[in-house]
Amino acid sequence: MLLRARELDEADPLADYRDRFLLPDEVIYLDGNSLGALPRATPKRIAEVVGTEWGHGLIRSWNSADWIGLPQRVGGKIAPLIGAAPHEVIACDSVSVNLFKLISAALELRPGRNVVLSEPGNFPTDLYMIEGSRAEQRLADRESLAGALDDCVALLLLTHAHYKTGAVFDMAALTKAAHDAGALVLWDLSHSGGALPVDLRSCGADFAVGCGYKYLNGGPGAPAYAFVAERHHDALRQPLSGWMGHAQPFAFDDAYRPAPGVDRLLCGTPPVIQMTALEVGVDLVAEMGVERLWAKSRALSEFFRECLGKTELELVSPTDADARGSQLSYRHEEAYALSQTLIARGIIGDFRAPDILRLGFAPAYLTFEDIARAAAALREILDTGAWDRDEFRQRAAVT
């Protein structure tokens, strides 16, 4: 398969982008869906924002380096990656905090309705933020969601690509179903934004949030982003009404007046250094293009399945590459030991409790050769039954 892999790499239109990232030589990184890799341009840009903008510019850089405009500028660059207009997206806070803002906003926009509908097994923070809000939480399995939409439901909150299985919702169909029932929709794009084609506008989505540190390569704890469809801009109210979301933050008025549009989602002072790192990552994704990334992602995961062949692993991701995110998840009762054994060999995927081995195929920096090698290693580990990391090391030491 290595020859095949090299041919595929030769033909890969994104092949040159591998060198735009700094990755350790000894690692095959199948966890970009958890934390994206480091763009080569990021350290220099961060050194500049720290040394020059902070160190030399000091407080003046809020204006001279346009720190104050970062949330809008970075949000505006994320917008085309998710089918939104630039003024509909803002980069700020965490996914969790943005969920709270938009759950609360949806309840305000749908008076008399108090239910937020989601699915069991959604990413935990999505469910926890519903719990923390004043909404009543209702959970229904994905095949029962449409039927669970009644006139109590203010908001349908779903994760577009499931964090554990990668299964992708039909965004257009579910958005329509929610709207038909009089509910709003909030899409969590953490596992799809920057990796899969997302077209919020054509779906008529109301709200979305997404993660900056996965496919956008913004670094650990990068700011998240939030989308609000333009038609909701004027009526939108959210409770985290901090000074940065005020119409005139530097008027220092005692009374809150929301800024226009998505700016009112801002709360506290933006994390300038991480926001700058996120901008580098976003620029890179925009340059590669989501369509090309998505095509390569599907090719990588299909090639992995081909290289791996039939094993005792149970694929829990959809077998149709179009129906899953940029990942393959396998169920095995020894999934944890398996993931540790892979990591000891420099093949970094991850484990999701209780029994999932999750392998991500971030197309920006993976080669087909990486894929062939990772599949061969997994196959060998399965064939030799070397589950246990310590046992595996002992075997390695004596052979």
Place this chain on the structure above:
Amino acid sequence: MLLRARELDEADPLADYRDRFLLPDEVIYLDGNSLGALPRATPKRIAEVVGTEWGHGLIRSWNSADWIGLPQRVGGKIAPLIGAAPHEVIACDSVSVNLFKLISAALELRPGRNVVLSEPGNFPTDLYMIEGSRAEQRLADRESLAGALDDCVALLLLTHAHYKTGAVFDMAALTKAAHDAGALVLWDLSHSGGALPVDLRSCGADFAVGCGYKYLNGGPGAPAYAFVAERHHDALRQPLSGWMGHAQPFAFDDAYRPAPGVDRLLCGTPPVIQMTALEVGVDLVAEMGVERLWAKSRALSEFFRECLGKTELELVSPTDADARGSQLSYRHEEAYALSQTLIARGIIGDFRAPDILRLGFAPAYLTFEDIARAAAALREILDTGAWDRDEFRQRAAVT
């Protein structure tokens, strides 16, 4: 005065710390109360967290570099600076977001009471976050606060050192007054933490929040911190119940169970890079010691007043150095032009609408010579009447 200043610098026990910061030569920085200066150690530490921990360690660094423990570790280091125990403080989110958590928590702890009492002219975000919460906001002038504490008041929320005037509240007395009325107290330490002596425990304070990018020198948009007195740890509930505040975030349970103690204030993924920068700043403040910083701060501001002498400026900060924070604020109808004229000369203070020239005396990196030069420049500008920046430049060009 320059000779006097040099003598004072000679005798300054913190003089050597000036070189632990990177400041541009041509600047006298009187705005550390808005954005602290860059510690010399920060760029290297950031380069390490970016290049080595993110770039090489990748997802593994959550454990191997203990990214996951950063909020507790940094919070624990801030604790002794504000008279708290390490397990009572956590670094996370922004001041605004932390205010929301603790306002909401206070309302839960005082059922039947719905009022949050503050003062008009408090820092805007403190007032705006009360507005955003489900509380009823009540404002009373600082001399009327004690009288406004009735059995409707769940929480007294005040900023210890006023952002505009620097006036400092008697934390012990107001905490006692609130407790006598059955209310809880939340202190915003943004303009005092790391600059003034704060002893939350001996005052019996319930909650506090504070800023990471002012006197703690954590960089633009550094994470904030939050304090919860140990006696409230078990009963504390807050609505931003994100996955990082779960008892077992990586169990990925559908139902939220709060983590023990202040950990339940966590919400989303911590901003690792900015958190690391904050740690460097906090370590430096801890090394200098708040008592020494506070002594120098008072000496700097008193020396400034002496150097400036009598002018048409109206001091709105308390004349007693013990009754104000690390700043002097002057009222003048041309305060904006005055601040711009100073900035054009490399003397960076700031303007606070509508008519305040605010000069900060961050003692970590200012010299007495800086103070003498800044005062002389201000005096000269006032004497020559060169208010207008453009006019001042024209004068400078022809003389």
